[in-house]
Amino acid sequence: EADIYQTPRYLVIGTGKKITLECSQTMGHDKMYWYQQDPGMELHLIHYSYGVNSTEKGDLSSESTVSRIRTEHFPLTLESARPSHTSQYLCASSVRETQYFGPGTRLLVL
Amino acid sequence: KNQVEQSPQSLIILEGKNCTLQCNYTVSPFSNLRWYKQDTGRGPVSLTIMTFSENTKSNGRYTATLDADTKQSSLHITASQLSDSASYICVVSDRGSTLGRLYFGRGTQLTVWP
Numbered sequence: 747e748a749d750i751y752q753t754p755r756y757l758v759i760g761t762g763k764k765i766t767l768e769c770s771q772t773m774g775h776d777k778m779y780w781y782q783q784d785p786g787m788e789l790h791l792i793h794y795s796y797g798v799n800s801t802e803k804g805d806l807s808s809e810s811t812v813s814r815i816r817t818e819h820f821p822l823t824l825e826s827a828r829p830s831h832t833s834q835y836l837c838a839s840s841v842r843e844t845q846y847f848g849p850g851t852r853l854l855v856l
Numbered sequence: 857k858n859q860v861e862q863s864p865q866s867l868i869i870l871e872g873k874n875c876t877l878q879c880n881y882t883v884s885p886f887s888n889l890r891w892y893k894q895d896t897g898r899g900p901v902s903l904t905i906m907t908f909s910e911n912t913k914s915n916g917r918y919t920a921t922l923d924a925d926t927k928q929s930s931l932h933i934t935a936s937q938l939s940d941s942a943s944y945i946c947v948v949s950d951r952g953s954t955l956g957r958l959y960f961g962r963g964t965q966l967t968v969w970p
Contacts, residue, residue: 786962786963788962790960837899843949844905845900847900850898
């Protein structure tokens with residue numbers, strides 16, 4: 747079981763609200779990732795980081811932003827949530843070829 | 857276009873039976889292929905990872921095979937258990953960037969009935 751945590755696990759929020767999804771790992775991994783996954787669909791990379799002060803956009807266009815001030819922490823922020831942001835968000839970290847995923851945050855925007 | 861296709865989309869088997877899940881990919885260049893298990897409401901967990909030179913790899917009752925020539929992989933589950941009910945995701949990594957970009961399949965949803 748990987749030591750990577752995500753909070754909250756579930757979030758229901760109104761349109762226009764600002765939200766931050768938290769992701770923390772205690773394994774000291776430099777590389778971290780955020781994926782978006784809709785039911786029955788593949789994971790889409792939305793952000794990644796090589797290490798502290800490094801952030802890059804992924805394949806899927808996203809209105810979210812990320813920061814990497816500390817190795818263990820990689821939060822994702824939505825400045826103004828919309829119903830189209832409803833999805834599952836998975837955080838991961840990696841060492842060599844293996845990725846370790848968090849339990850995910852299920853977001854519902856009303 | 858780099859793609860990963862999995863079949864079947866869903867599968868129902870009885871407890872104790874064996875099953876095989878398929879993965880075809882068009883990713884090039886190729887670095888490695890991974891199989892993940894994702895329980896409902898959880899993040900994926902790695903089962904196996906195979907490089908170009910590996911034909912088979914086992915992890916308990918899970919055995920993955922890779923044919924890099926035909927760009928096909930399979931995941932065989934032996935003596936299925938109720939806890940095997942999950943989505944099984946095939947992921948292929950290329951060598952095109954330092955990140956080793958990952959291409960995800962949509963998964964096969966396996967349900968094991970008692």
